Amino acid sequence: MFTLLILDCIDKFKCERSLSAIYHLLTGKRSSQTLQDAYSYGISNYFGIYKTLDRIKFNRYIDQMREKGLFEGDDEEASLTRKGIELLHIEKNKGQLKDFNGLKYNRMTYYCNQRLTLFIQTITNIETENYSFIAINDNKDIQTWVKNLFIKNKNDLQKWLEGLYTELYMFLNGLDELDATIFVDRLTGSKNIGLSKEQIAKKYNLTHHDVEIKIELISHKLITFIRTNKQEAPLLSIFIEDLIEQLFITDSAAKTYQLLRRGYDNEQISSIRHLKMNTIHDHIVEIAYVDYNFDITEIVAKEEVVEILRSIRKLKTRKLKVLKENLNNKYSFFQIRLVLAVDQTKTWKGGLD
């Protein structure tokens, strides 16, 4: 499965992006370049679906795939071989990847999963009168959330057990056997502690990578299931209702954004936050990608945007250096990046004249 995922990325990148870009995409690197890649090449659904992927292990895996003759070329310019294309296009295989929804669910899966797991551990233990169990998740946000839900419903545990059972059963029934089994194996109840990823891999003879993305995929399916069956899954809905499809923005950028909205300018923010100007610029580019209402004309005047946009269209490139030179170094990288952002998100309302 991991192989397919990488093959699909190489395929979609059409020799235009390096293999590192795949790594950044899968791990959900918070950079405007990665976001740009995700949009431009139509693979935003893979964004951040394998956050724990280790760089060295990724490289090793890529090398093995190359040795197996699934793709050719170097790290800068790789393309699939016939063998690679065939593998990718076997119908059954293609279906596996279509349920990812990386960019949209990026931050939801972790919370949804962990809340659900911890809540199930909590209510099954309390129901069996075991009050001194140790929470299998030590994230404070999750614990607080679960605790609040529990306190609100502690007199209705039977109803919750039954309801969650019914709703999850409906979901699991729609998965294939192995996925459903893995989902259940990972749960912790009053008698049994769930299996680690490593143990799942061993038990079902899967590679570590495949387990990682399989578990992630199941979570994506769960969220899609909950959202499309709000009526039938009222209890599960509670686990995600406050998790908005948060298009990604770093926490640090969010702080910058907050200050911007309070009317501070870049210099002030840089000094308040003890951050370099470059960092603040990165934040602003990040914001421009996410907030479709963000008005960049306070930083780049309208006419300037138009000039940069024209140059982008003319040269058909997104390479910063080329653009900057073509524009006679009149604009900073920061300004060009901002214009690239509004171009990419198609939020430029000012026309080209």
Added chain:
Amino acid sequence: MDYLEGKLSRFFGFSTFRNGQKEIITDILKGSSVIGILPTGSGKSLCYQLPAHLLDGSVLVVSPLISLMIDQVKQLKATGFKEVIAINSFLSMSNRNYALTNLASYKLIYVSPEMLQNKFFLRYLDKVKVSLFVVDEAHCISQWGHEFRPDYLKLNHAINQIGNPTVLALSATATPEVQIDIEQQLGLKEVKKHIHPMDRDNIAFMVQRFTQYQEKIAYVVDVLKKFNVPTMIYFSSRNTTEKAAEELSVNLPNHRIAYYHGGMEQEDRILIQQQFMNNQLDVICCTSAFGMGINKKDIRLVVHFHLPTQVESFIQEVGRAGRDGQASASLVLVAPNDDQLPKRLIENELPDYQTVNDIIDFLSAKENDNFSIKSETKMLDYFNLNETQWRFLLFQFEKHGMIKESRIMEEFNDWQMLKNQLYNLIVTRNTYKQKKLTELLKWADNEHVCRRKLLFSSFQETLSQPLYGCCDVCDFSFLTWEPPIVERNISIPPKGWEETFKQLMLQGDYRED
């Protein structure tokens, strides 16, 4: 029943005190400061939890282990002791604000040492009558200790600020030199010492020599084939931990074996740890990262596939066996060149001199740059430092007045002096640690003197009579070992996910009524 026993049974439901508890509590209630050295699992926490019920005002506990602290608070709350709180950075904003404004209403307040340097927190603490100041894991204060924490050195200051309350310093391992350090660094006067023996009468010792790794594995396989008992196996590298776990699993198909080390994801770490506690695993292959806060009572066998870097750590790790008092054993496996890895570990604990030199040069050039050390996490990358090394340096820089609140002091100019001092310090520390390592290696090398006698001689004068065998030099052998074998929590034969799920969710036939 006497007064204290009455309270013990009322608040904790225990009928008698364990060794040392009553004496320590009595001294505390009289207002004397106490250093209490009691072995792990002996019930140290009760020595301040009971006084918390009895004293006017609040008991403040400083502990370096946030997770342990939180577990304790949870357990206490479960027993009905509600006026307890752990103040730490994990508390949510609103909970924290509430806790702080109502601080005086808690009888027992756990804090991390860092917290005591927080001016805001100290202001809140001003309104609290602290009747007892507890320093848990007090050996962390000693630079000679195996878990030195620079923050502990500032406790002295906090104690003064709070108005010199009675102090209770607790630790499970402290050599006489560390005890002196505790007393001096905390500025304790007329302190009562309760030093209890480290040795445990239910743990037997065994050391085996081999020529190579594979022989060790084979030996462990043999022992575990004979005794399928809850077992911990310590390794000094993450890689070997994984590799050995795999090899043991292959050779011991009836054992449930997993590995645990600090490089694993947090989520998997918790799962594995809980599985071991829950008897879903028989054997855990681990690094020293495992064990903090483990209170599994029936661990029968602690194997050291590799030795740690000093006697204190070894005693602490062995002490995880047999908390229930039943027959348990420590097995140490030695091979030539085993000392290489710990030697390297020691060298890596502190930055080498060249690095120190480079960093100081770098910082002295930044002197007038309004340069903040904190935001510069890149320092770790630039200079290829690990966290511990960096923390050590920060502490030293602060101590020598080079930085204050993460800023380089403009008036500081003793750069060369600083280099020399750090150089001397690093050399002294490394030499000391090498000496400690040699001490442990020598212990394992010995074949003629009783292992207990040798191990504990620097901590205590007398040894208790072993209950189930002493050591391989005296009388112990696995041939005659008879640990209690418990019914295993055998995994239920595989059924489909539907049945498993129904059972887990307590539905259908599995409903609790």
